[in-house]
Amino acid sequence: MTFIAELALVDPSETEFVDRMGLIMERMGRTRTMGRLHAWLMICDPPDRSLTELAAELGVSKTAVSTVARQLELSGMAERVPTATREHRYRTASGEWAEIVRAQLAAVRQSLDTLDLGLSIVGDDRPDQRARLKETRDFYAFVLQDADGMLERWKEYREKTS
Structure with a gap:
């Protein structure tokens, strides 16, 4: 069982979706974490998350989330959200x-x-x-x-x- 389900922040079907997208991304030659992070950004509410929130929600290290978030940003799949603080927040990119x-x-x-x-x-x-x-x-x-x-x-x- 993933950390998402343990936090009870999402229902089991959302957890299944996130985990399945992780497997799909892995089959496409990327990392499972990349697929899970991208899937979570597509369905989370509110639609943007900090690196700290993403790490807790996905049950992975903040370092791993930071690395994957940058990769998603470089590939055009996610974008960094401007904030008044130094906090890095991400959301899925439109188009x-x-x-x-x-x-x-x-x-x-x-x-x-x-x-x-x-x-x-x-x-x-x-x-x-x-x-x-x-x-x-x-x-x-x-x-x-x-x-x-x-x-x-x-x-x-x-x-x-x-």
Whole structure:
């Protein structure tokens, strides 16, 4: 059982949601704490929390929460809330998913350049290696081909459904 349930600040279904998001984030190559923190920021009330509150509510160290909160902020998934004190407060960022995808697409663009370099140095005398590089490069190019259109369609969709 997680520390959230022990504090009785949330009901068991919220605890389950937070823990499941932790597992999902872990499967995506991030940390479980990152998923749990992001999930909690999506559902907590009030919608912003201090690092001290987050550490207590999630049952993790303040150092771990601080590190993860900065990572979420850098990835566009959370934002720091201005305060009159030196206290660091965070909330989930609005419009975050489009920004996260844009950041990931920038990495895809860099990967495409690197794959082009790989193709330039792997000659036709290495057909297996070249085929693997080309398939990966072509996939990345395909993803980028419609990325801007997809993000625009997402914006239109959100405007219709909001």
